[in-house]
Amino acid sequence: MVSAGGISHCLLLLLLIAVTSGCSSYNDKVAATRQNWALGSWNAAATTGGKLVEDREGHRNEVLLGLEEGTILRTIDQIPKSQETFESTWSHIQEMDEKAAFQISQASLALLVNPGLTVYQARTYDRIMLHTYSALNYLNLGDYDSARVALNRSYNSQQSAVAENSKKIEKMQNEIEKGRAEDDDDIVDVDKIENNPATQQKLSTLYGEIRSMKPYAAYVNPFSVYLDGLYFLNKATDGSDLERGLKSMERVSQLNPESLWLRSEHELAEQILNGKGQPDSVVVLLETGLSPIREEEKIELPLFLFGSGSVPYFGVSFPVLRFQNNYPAYASVSAGGVTRQTEVISDMDRVIAQEFNDHENLVVTQSIISAATKAAVFYVARSQAKDGSTAQALIDIFGLVYQVVTNQPDLRTWFTLPKQIQGIRLPMPEDRVIRVSFAGSNQNIEILLEDGKILVVHIRVTATANNPVIHQFQLK
Numbered sequence: 001m002v003s004a005g006g007i008s009h010c011l012l013l014l015l016l017i018a019v020t021s022g023c024s025s026y027n028d029k030v031a032a033t034r035q036n037w038a039l040g041s042w043n044a045a046a047t048t049g050g051k052l053v054e055d056r057e058g059h060r061n062e063v064l065l066g067l068e069e070g071t072i073l074r075t076i077d078q079i080p081k082s083q084e085t086f087e088s089t090w091s092h093i094q095e096m097d098e099k100a101a102f103q104i105s106q107a108s109l110a111l112l113v114n115p116g117l118t119v120y121q122a123r124t125y126d127r128i129m130l131h132t133y134s135a136l137n138y139l140n141l142g143d144y145d146s147a148r149v150a151l152n153r154s155y156n157s158q159q160s161a162v163a164e165n166s167k168k169i170e171k172m173q174n175e176i177e178k179g180r181a182e183d184d185d186d187i188v189d190v191d192k193i194e195n196n197p198a199t200q201q202k203l204s205t206l207y208g209e210i211r212s213m214k215p216y217a218a219y220v221n222p223f224s225v226y227l228d229g230l231y232f233l234n235k236a237t238d239g240s241d242l243e244r245g246l247k248s249m250e251r252v253s254q255l256n257p258e259s260l261w262l263r264s265e266h267e268l269a270e271q272i273l274n275g276k277g278q279p280d281s282v283v284v285l286l287e288t289g290l291s292p293i294r295e296e297e298k299i300e301l302p303l304f305l306f307g308s309g310s311v312p313y314f315g316v317s318f319p320v321l322r323f324q325n326n327y328p329a330y331a332s333v334s335a336g337g338v339t340r341q342t343e344v345i346s347d348m349d350r351v352i353a354q355e356f357n358d359h360e361n362l363v364v365t366q367s368i369i370s371a372a373t374k375a376a377v378f379y380v381a382r383s384q385a386k387d388g389s390t391a392q393a394l395i396d397i398f399g400l401v402y403q404v405v406t407n408q409p410d411l412r413t414w415f416t417l418p419k420q421i422q423g424i425r426l427p428m429p430e431d432r433v434i435r436v437s438f439a440g441s442n443q444n445i446e447i448l449l450e451d452g453k454i455l456v457v458h459i460r461v462t463a464t465a466n467n468p469v470i471h472q473f474q475l476k
Contacts, residue, residue, distance in 0.1 A: 025296075025408060025411055026061065026064075026411055026412045027293070027294075027295075027411050029052065030049075030052065030068075030415065032048045033045050033048040033049040033052065033068075033072075034293075034415050036048060037072070037290075037415070037416055037462060038290055038324075038462050038463045038464075039462070039463070039464060039466070040461065040462050040463075040464050040465075040466045040467040040468070041467070042072070042075045042076050042467065042469065043076060045072055045075075046072050046073070046075075046076050049068060049069060049072050050069075052065060052068075053065045053066075053068070053069045056069075060117065060118065060119045060120060061120050061412065062089075062092060062120075063089055063092055063093055063096070063120050063121070063122050063126075064120045064126075064412055064413075064414065066085055066086070066088065066089030066092070067086075067089060067122075067126060067129075067130060067414045067416075068414065068415070068416050069082075069085050070082045070083075070085040070086040070089065070130075070133065071133065071414075071416040071417070072416060073085060074133065074136075074137065074469075074471075075460060075469045079137050079140050079141060080141065082133075082137055083134060083137040083138070083141070086130055086133060086134045086137065087134070089130065090130060090131075090134075090153075093122045093127065093130075096119075096121060096122075118410070120412055123355055124157065124161045124164070124219045124355055125219070125221060125348075125351050125352055125355055126414055127157045128154050128157050128158055128161075128219075128221045128224050129221065129224070129414070129417060131150045131151070131153040131154035131157060131224070132150075132151075132154050132221070132223065132224045132227060134146075134150035134153075135147045135150035135151045135154065135227060135231070136227070136458065136471075136473075138150060139231075139456070139473040139475075140471050140472075140473050142473070142474075144235050147231060147235075148231070148235070151224075151227065151228050151231055151232075154224045154228070155224075155228060158219060158220055158221070158224065158225075161218065161219030162218050162219060187305055188303070188304070188305060188369075188372045188373065189304040189305070190365070190368060190369055190372060192304040193301055193302065193303070193304055193368055193372060194364070194365065194368060196301070196302055196304075198301070198302065199301050199302075202299045202301070203299075203318075203364060206297055206299065206318060206320055207320065207357075207360060209323075210320070210321050210353050210356060210357060210360075211357060211360075213349065213350050213353040213354070213357075214350065215350060215351075215353070215354035215357075216255045216346075216350060216351065216354075217255065218354075219354070219355070220255065220351075221346055221348075221351050222252050222255045222256060222345050222346040223345045223346035223421040224346075225248050225251050225252045225255070226248070226249070226252045226262075226265075226345050226346075226423070228244070228245075228248040229244075229245045229246070229247075229248030229249040229251075229252060229265070229269060230245075230283065230456070230475065231245070231475070232244045232245035232248065233245030233246070233249070233269055233272050234454055234475035234476050235475065242272065242273050243273070245269055245272075245273075246266075246269045246270060246272075246273050249262075249265050249266045249268075249269040250266050250269070252265070252266075252345065253265065253266040256343075256344065256345065259343045259344070259345075260343075261340075261343045261423070261424055261425070262343065262345070264425075265425070278454070279427060279428070280427070280428035280453040280454065281425050281426060281427055281428050281454060281455075282335065282425070282426055282427075282428055282429075282434060282449060282454075282455045282456075282457060283423060283424075283425045283454070283455070283456045283457070284331070284333050284342060284423060284424050284425075284426070284434070284436070284456075284457045284459065285345075285421065285422070285423045285456060285457070285458045285459065286330075286331050286342045286421070286422040286423065286459050286460075286461070287418035287420075287421050287458070287459070287460045287461070288327050288328050288329075288330075288331075288418055288419060288420050288421075288422065288460075288461050288462075289324060289326075289327025289328070289418055289419025289420055289461075289462065289463065290324035290327065290415070290417075290418070290419055290462055290463055291324070291348050291349070291352060291413070291414070291415065291416075291417035291418060291419055292321040292322055292323045292324060292348075292349055292352055292353070292413070292419075293321075293322050293324065293411075293413060293415060294319045294320065294321060294322070294409075294410070294411040294412070294413050295319070295320055295322045295411065296317050296318070296319065296320075296408060296409055296411060297317070297318050297319075297320045298315050298316065298317045298318075299315070299316055299318065300313045300314070300315055300316075301313065301314060301315075301316050301368070303372060314371060314372065315371065316367050316368055316371040316372075317367065317371065317408055317409050318363070318364065318367050318409055319363060319367075319409035319410060319411055321352065321353060321356055323349050323419075324419060324463065326463045327419050327420075327461075327462070327463055328438040328439050328440055328441060328461055328464075328465045329439040329440065330342045330343075330422060330438075330439050331422070331436050331437065331438050331439070331459065332436070332437045332438075332439075333424055333426060333434055333435070333436050334434065334435040334436075335426040335427065335428075335429040335433070335434040335435070336426070336427060336428075336429035336430060336431075338426055338427065340424045340426060341424065342422035342423055342424045343422055343423065343424060344420050344421075344422050345421050345422055345423050346420065346421045347419075347420050348417055348418055348419055348420060348421070349419060349420075352413075352417075363409070363410075367409060418460070418462075428449075428453070428455070429449075432448060432449040433446060433447065433448055433449065434446075434447050434449065434457065435447075436459065436468075438461065438465035438468075440465070441464070441465035441466075443465050443466065445468060445470075447470060447472075449472070450472050450474060451474065452474030452475070452476060453476040454474070454475040454476035455472060455473070455474055455475070456472065456473050456474075456475060457470065457471075457472050458470070458471045458472070458473075
């Protein structure tokens, strides 16, 4: 927080920070790549994205850029390179984990300048999907042992998520509290701002949709659970692997109780465990749509200053999830005279919203403290200058520019993730051909299946069904 006696020093410090911080957000920088990705222009996305990651090593967004690059490389069939990127990104995440999860310098930077200028730390769903994509990469490469390692990492990330997030939230809370704990010198009453009825009503309107989204379970991604079950039922080395596959299929069915198909997958797992085997079949996995992006919403809130009879208003910028609802809602798959529609395994909107909700209180507090600190500095400085003076005019100009430049929330997120991951299983057709069409599209594609008794066909589409990416791998 800021003391009235330190106003002049703060103005000088904030001037230097404003000059060096810039106002280009992460969303601005990735806009071209995001647009190409949404249109299914994979090579164009790889070209524009490649320029973003040229200097990613040592960059504050190194982890996030690695996640994006690894995903894009998968779509242009550079799977070995994609996996190298995912592995190096995971190594960097581990290095960061060994250090302090949230340092005082990072907390200060977030409060005084812009949370988006801090080092990006992988969220729980980032970690789980990184390992899940790694498993898919290894399965495409036929490296089943490495796929097992990746699935174990995904499982461990989900198992430890509750404890790790609790520690992270507690540490972040402690660091934020340090920034507001200079008792006698505080000039802003943050608690009064947060608890004001007008503040709560505006926040409820802003975050109402996100708060209402039902989570699956604590930091669980059902698709990762499904892929775990599919792998261990088909690549089992002993009975414990089969038990694990059964438990994963039971879990994913429980997470999606309305899905008749996932219930049948659980029943098939029981059949396999009982030694009855399984018929030759093809499993179609569909990644469709675009994951939510983070956008800035500005709200005017009352600025309560200690020792002041007036209550000016100030603008606070909050991050909010925006869900991308333009997408092929399902695929119809035909094989051997049988046609079935894909069903949802994992709604990534729900997965991402849960983690957003868990951190909402901290984000709100951080945003209010950051904006209120800056607003208070300039309010007090202006009140100390003479009316109509050159100093007051300069303070007005600088205050406006500084708050526009720095009063920005952290809008960074892994945008190449899908909106939903769906699936369906069909009997293996004698002609080894499946035909796929997409909801809302006239496009029909014919896929010649590779050899194998149990095949997985993985399809990726975004906001449009044009130019789908198709991979296949054999499990038996």
